[in-house]
Every structure is written in C-alpha cells, then in structure tokens.
Amino acid sequence: MSVLVYVPIKDGKATKAGLEAASYANAISGGSSTAVVAGSLDGDGGIGSVGVSNVLAYADSLADNSQIAKLVDAAAEKSGASTVVFSGNLEGGAVAPRVAIRLNAGFVSGVTGVPEGGNYPRNVFSGKAKASVSVSTEKTVVSVTPNAFGVKEVGGSASVEAFATEVGEAKLVVGEFTPSSADGSVPLPEAERVVSAGRGLKGPENWGIVEDLAKALNASTACSRPVGDMGWRPHHEHVGQTGVTIRPDLYIACGISGAIQHLAGVNQSKVIVVINTDPEAPFFKAADYGIVGDVFEVLPKLTEAIKSLS
Amino acid sequence: MALHHYLCIPNRRNTKYTFVPMKMLVCISKSPDTTSRIAFTDGDTSFDESGVQFIVNPYDEWYALVRAIELVEAGGGSVTTITVGDASCDPIIRKALAIGANDAVRINAEPTDSTQVARLIADYASDKGYDIILCGKETINHNSAAVGAMIAECLDMPYVPFATSLNADGGTYNLTCETAGGENKVTVNSSFVLSAAKGMSEQRIPNMRGIMSARTKPLQVVDDSGVSAATKVEKFALPPAKGDCVLVDADHPAELVRLLREEAKII
Numbered sequence: 001m002s003v004l005v006y007v008p009i010k011d012g013k014a015t016k017a018g019l020e021a022a023s024y025a026n027a028i029s030g031g032s033s034t035a036v037v038a039g040s041l042d043g044d045g046g047i048g049s050v051g052v053s054n055v056l057a058y059a060d061s062l063a064d065n066s067q068i069a070k071l072v073d074a075a076a077e078k079s080g081a082s083t084v085v086f087s088g089n090l091e092g093g094a095v096a097p098r099v100a101i102r103l104n105a106g107f108v109s110g111v112t113g114v115p116e117g118g119n120y121p122r123n124v125f126s127g128k129a130k131a132s133v134s135v136s137t138e139k140t141v142v143s144v145t146p147n148a149f150g151v152k153e154v155g156g157s158a159s160v161e162a163f164a165t166e167v168g169e170a171k172l173v174v175g176e177f178t179p180s181s182a183d184g185s186v187p188l189p190e191a192e193r194v195v196s197a198g199r200g201l202k203g204p205e206n207w208g209i210v211e212d213l214a215k216a217l218n219a220s221t222a223c224s225r226p227v228g229d230m231g232w233r234p235h236h237e238h239v240g241q242t243g244v245t246i247r248p249d250l251y252i253a254c255g256i257s258g259a260i261q262h263l264a265g266v267n268q269s270k271v272i273v274v275i276n277t278d279p280e281a282p283f284f285k286a287a288d289y290g291i292v293g294d295v296f297e298v299l300p301k302l303t304e305a306i307k308s309l310s
Numbered sequence: 311m312a313l314h315h316y317l318c319i320p321n322r323r324n325t326k327y328t329f330v331p332m333k334m335l336v337c338i339s340k341s342p343d344t345t346s347r348i349a350f351t352d353g354d355t356s357f358d359e360s361g362v363q364f365i366v367n368p369y370d371e372w373y374a375l376v377r378a379i380e381l382v383e384a385g386g387g388s389v390t391t392i393t394v395g396d397a398s399c400d401p402i403i404r405k406a407l408a409i410g411a412n413d414a415v416r417i418n419a420e421p422t423d424s425t426q427v428a429r430l431i432a433d434y435a436s437d438k439g440y441d442i443i444l445c446g447k448e449t450i451n452h453n454s455a456a457v458g459a460m461i462a463e464c465l466d467m468p469y470v471p472f473a474t475s476l477n478a479d480g481g482t483y484n485l486t487c488e489t490a491g492g493e494n495k496v497t498v499n500s501s502f503v504l505s506a507a508k509g510m511s512e513q514r515i516p517n518m519r520g521i522m523s524a525r526t527k528p529l530q531v532v533d534d535s536g537v538s539a540a541t542k543v544e545k546f547a548l549p550p551a552k553g554d555c556v557l558v559d560a561d562h563p564a565e566l567v568r569l570l571r572e573e574a575k576i577i
Contacts (some may be wrong), residue, residue: 017490065459065469090489094471097459100425106540107425109454119544126450128348131543171468172502175495178486187491193577217577228508235474235508236488241344241450242368243508250576261344264450267549271574273566274555284555289569293560302563306577309567 003029004036004081005052006072008091009061012042016151017087017190019050023152024144025085026051027114036075038062041160048158050151054079056163063174065091067167069098074165076103076139088143089189096143106135112148126241126264146190147247180236186220188239193219193250196239196266197227200255200276200295204232209299210254216306222246224256240265254295258283275299330480331386334378335435337445337457338391338406338414339427340399341367344450350546357451357546366402369446371409372513373506377476378444379410380511385478387441388412392434394419394427400529407524408516414527419534422542424452428460429537436465442483443503447472458505468502474509 005025007018014022014037025033034054035047039061047055056075062068072095076084084099086092088110100107108120112130115121119132120142180187188194195214201207207221214221221237228238239246241264251269255276256262263286266272274287275298284290291298342348342362349358366375378389391406391414393399403414417434421427435443443462448455455471462469472488473496483498488507516524558566570577 015490065471066462066466069463090472093455094459094469097424097428097454097456098463098469100456100540101428101460101463104540106423107454107456107460108541109424109456124451124453124543124546125342125348126453128549129350130547130549132545132547133541134544135541137540171498171500172470173497175497177489177492177494179492190490236493238508242372245453250570250574264344271570271576273570284557286552287555288552288574289566290555290557291560291563291566292557298560298563301561302566305564305567308564309571309577 001029001083002079002081003033003083003085004072004076004079005033005085006068006092006095007035007037007045007047008087009037009039009041009045012040012045014045014047017089017092017146019046019151020146020149021085021087021092021144022047022052023050024114024149026154027152028083028085034075034079034081035158036072036163038068038071044158044160048156049153051154051156052158055158055160057160058163058165062167064170064172065094065098067170068095069102070167071165072099073102075163078163082138083140083142086141086143088145089187092143096141100141103139103141104137105139105141106137108133108135108140108142110145111142112145123268127245127268128264145247147192180234188220188222188237188244188246191220191246191248193217194222194239194246194248194269195219195252195254196222196224196256197254197295198224198256199226201227206296207233209296209303213252213299213303213306216303217250219250219252224262253283254299256283257281258286330478332381332441332478333387333439334382334389335438335440335443336370336375336378336389336391336406336411337431337443337461338370338375338393338403339367339446339449340364340393340395340402341449341451344368348548354546355543364398364402366405367446367449369448369450369506371406371446373508373510374444374446375406375409375411376511376514377506378442379514381476381478390415392417392431394421394430396420403529404524405516407527407529408520409514410520412527414529415532416529417532417534421539423539424454424456424460425541426537426539428457429464430535431457432461432464433535433537434532435461441501443467445503445505447505447507455505458503462503465503468498468500470496470498470502470504472507473504474507476504476510
C-alpha cells in the first residue's frame with residue numbers, strides 16, 4: 001500500500017506528533033511510505049529514523065490549513081498514495097478533513113492503532129467506547145490520536161526531494177502566539193505525564209504543591225472543570241469530556257472526585273493514580289493506584305520521594 | 311455573571327469596533343447527555359438509545375451558538391441553526407431556538423459519518439451567503455472534529471479551528487484559537503468557517519420567554535440532497551473493565567513511587 005504522511009516541522013526537525021504519524025504510516029505501508037513537509041528542513045529532519053524512505057519538501061512554511069491541504073493533495077497525487085496519514089493533534093486535525101474532501105476519501109479521525117481486518121480502531125463517546133471503522137472509498141485519510149501509537153524508531157535516513165506546487169493565497173492571517181505556559185512544557189494532549197488537581201486544592205493559591213510534583217515528574221499540569229470555570233486555572237488546562245482529552249502514560253489526579261465527565265477525558269491514560277480524602281470518591285474505581293489522604297500532606301511527601309529517586 | 315463575560319462582548323459605544331449585521335449559520339448536532347450510560351444494540355453495531363436523554367452537543371451549544379447570538383445581540387443580523395438528522399432532532403433544535411437562534415433548518419437524513427454531514431450542510435449553505443458558519447469543535451459521541459474543516463473545503467472558505475474568542479470589526483474578524491502549546495491570534499477578512507472551543511462564551515439557560523417563542527419560530531425541513539457516507543462503524547465495543555485499585559498508605563507515598571517504578575514501570 002502506498003502511504004503519504006504529512007509531517008509538521010519545527011526548527012528544521014520533525015515534531016514528535018509528526019514522527020508518530022510517520023511511524024504509523026510506515027507501519028501500515030509495510031515500509032514504502034512518503035512524507036510531505038512544508039518549510040526548511042535540516043537534513044531529513046529525523047523523518048528517515050522512523051522508516052520513511054522519501055520526503056517531498058515544499059520550501060515555504062504554511063500556516064493556513066487550506067494551503068497545507070492543497071500541498072498534501074498534490075503530494076498524494078505525485079506519490080500515488082491511496083492512504084494519507086496525519087497526526088490527530090490540533091494542526092493535523094484541521095487539515096486532514098479538508099484533504100479527505102479534496103481526495104473524495106473516507107476520513108477516519110483519531111485512530112488508535114493499525115487496521116485490524118481492514119477496520120480502523122478509534123475511540124468514540126469521549127473515550128467511553130471503541131469503534132472499528134471501515135472505509136468504502138478508494139482512498140482513505142486517517143489522523144492518529146496523539147500518544148496512541150508512539151514514535152517507533154527503526155533507524156535510517158530518507159531522501160529529500162524539493163517539491164513545488166500551487167497552494168493558492170493564504171486566506172487567514174495567523175498573528176501573535178501566546179504560549180499557555182511560560183516554560184514551554186508540552187501540550188496536554190501530547191504529554192506523557194500529567195498531574196491534575198481539582199476543588200480539593202481549595203484555592204488557586206495552593207497550586208504550588210501540584211506544580212512541585214509535576215516538576216519533579218517532568219509532567220504537565222491539568223485541572224478539573226470546576227477549577228477552570230472558577231478561574232483558578234486557565235481554561236486550556238481543563239481535561240474532561242468538554243475540555244481536553246488526554247492519554248498520558250501516567251495521570252495523577254489530586255483532589256478530584258472523578259465525575260463521569262472528567263473520566264471521559266482521562267480514562268485512556270495508561271496508569272491512573274488518585275489521591276483523595278474521600279475513600280468513596282468514584283475516581284478510585286477507575287484508578288490503578290490510590291492514596292486515601294489529604295493532598296496537602298500527601299503531595300509534598302510524594303514529591304520528595306520522587307526527587308530522592310534520581 | 312462573571313465580569314469577563316461582559317468584557318468579551320465589545321460595548322456598542324466602544325469605537326474600537328464597527329458593527330455590521332451578520333448572517334450566521336450554526337451547525338447543531340444531537341448527542342446523548344454527558345451522563346448517559348453507553349451501551350450498544352443490533353449486535354454492537356448501533357448505539358442503544360433506550361432511556362437516553364439527548365441534548366444539543368455541548369460544544370455546538372455553549373460555544374458556537376451562544377457566541378453567534380451574542381454577536382447578533384450586539385450588532386444585528388441573524389442566527390440560523392442547521393442540523394442533519396431525522397425528526398427525533400426537533401426537540402434539541404427547539405432548545406437552540408429557545409436559547410436565542412432566529413430560525414432553524416433540518417436536513418432530513420440519517421447520516422453515518424462526518425463527510426455526509428459536511429457535504430449536506432455545504433450543499434445547503436452554498437448559495438445562502440452566510441458570513442460565518444460555526445460548529446462546535448467536536449461532538450461528544452463521534453469525536454471526529456471534522457465537519458467544520460470539511461464544510462470549509464467544500465465551500466472553498468477559510469477555516470479557523472478550535473476558536474476560543476471571536477470579535478467582528480466591520481468585515482474583519484479577529485479570533486484566538488488553540489494551537490499546540492498555546493493560542494494564536496487569527497484574522498480573517500472574508501466569510502469563513504470556525505469550530506468553537508472553550509472560552510468563546512458561557513453556557514446560557516433559556517428563559518421562559520425564549521422557550522415560549524421557540525415554539526413558533528420557523529423550523530424548515532429540507533430534503534436530503536443525496537450524499538452518501540464514506541465510512542461505517544462495523545462494530546462498537548466497551549473498553550475492558552479496570553482491575554482493582556491498589557491502595558497505598560497515605561503516610562508512605564514512597565511506596566507508591568516504588569510501585570510506579572517497579573510494578574507499573576512508568577517512572
């Protein structure tokens with residue numbers, strides 16, 4: 001199967017989300033995948049390391065999703081791809097559906113693994129159920145849920161070929177960027193470790209112990225919906241059914257009871273740790289490990305224990 | 311209501327903004343209530359709707375619809391909702407009208423994927439001259455986050471994904487949108503499609519006047535223009551049940567660290 005993958009690049013290198021999508025493309029292609037990138041690339045940008053053999057490099061970086069869609073469309077035609085892969089992160093997720101329309105392809109959003117019996121696995125009902133999806137069109141476009149497949153390094157390098165095509169005018173002007181955290185920590189949907197806290201913290205002034213634990217673990221911080229709504233923490237940290245859906249390797253929930261809407265956003269985490277004073281908190285039923293105790297006492301001790309590891 | 315709620319609606323006397331009436335289309339989807347029990351029927355090929363309460367998909371309602379209504383309240387214009395579905399969608403459409411939409415369109419089809427929904431909406435909207443087409447960022451049942459981008463591609467319009475704020479200044483639209491690791495400012499000078507995320511507006515509870523007037527607001531039913539789906543769910547499954555939670559003594563968090571390292575091998 002001939003597979004094309006769109007790989008976003010930053011500072012000349014493929015992003016982690018891009019490498020994950022490329023790993024997926026390599027896995028379903030049986031080793032004959034092509035990548036397309038926009039912007040200046042440092043060598044092969046690391047794309048060959050996950051098994052992609054050829055990179056089509058468009059010289060300029062593109063910010064408008066309609067232009068990226070036209071680029072990927074042209075690259076799909078050139079490479080003869082029947083399947084086009086994107087990362088299901090914020091950028092890829094905005095372009096992939098456009099490409100599906102352009103190619104008259106069936107679109108499967110947020111796949112979580114390689115197809116089984118021709119059907120793509122994905123999560124539905126905000127993580128409360130799974131679905132196997134078949135595609136009836138000649139071509140297929142898929143986006144890969146961040147952190148679901150992982151970056152699979154196989155070693156190697158890719159040949160880079162300059163690729164020019166008509167992408168049209170940018171119709172939207174992308175201006176100033178405001179990072180959500182001053183330290184530039186990884187976006188929540190891509191984070192491998194997340195420390196999250198809820199109303200049990202009693203007020204925004206108490207977040208220091210949460211941040212200390214996150215720092216010791218090299219984790220991102222998140223919060224429950226009430227905490228976001230009360231303005232204790234920024235909205236983008238809200239994980240749950242109506243906030244961000246995450247699937248880190250480790251999720252530590254501090255002072256969060258675990259309402260069904262919160263669980264929907266986090267229950268794909270590989271390991272869940274719950275710290276709560278209430279032994280009846282529903283979150284313990286979804287947890288792998290739990291501590292029944294006061295977060296104000298447990299968190300500092302936990303942070304110390306983690307620091308003493310290294 | 312929170313102070314920032316007022317601040318995000320530019321005041322009419324504020325010279326910074328020039329209001330022009332806008333014609334807006336808000337895509338509304340029916341989804342099961344967030345607390346619904348998820349179960350499947352017909353050999354795990356369809357969602358078991360028995361006993362399920364349906365709501366307007368929260369992203370469509372709280373963010374896309376409410377912000378569209380706020381802008382019309384400030385500068386004039388109209389908000390039309392559009393839904394692809396059968397007559398079982400009518401109650402949630404009336405809810406959207408009660409919140410403040412002016413009128414509603416329902417495309418009478420039973421869609422099975424986002425491509426079908428997007429093409430049907432694009433077919434309808436293509437000759438109506440909407441200034442902004444708004445969607446929620448995703449539905450809470452299908453989670454594809456695809457319809458907005460697809461409509462934009464069908465109609466060759468710009469698409470602003472995951473918008474967290476929207477203001478209009480004459481024919482210029484200023485937005486912020488979620489992007490990897492933060493927010494971008496985005497400016498658009500033509501009609502466009504957006505998907506709305508948290509931050510756009512706050513949930514509104516319909517008042518009695520709204521509920522009464524919703525009964526008589528126009529709900530136009532349009533025939534399916536004959537678009538077929540490109541994908542199909544062959545089988546649904548519930549995730550495997552989680553094993554028992556291992557409890558660790560609150561006085562010895564170091565034991566938790568040991569388990570995470572040696573048993574879960576995660577740190």
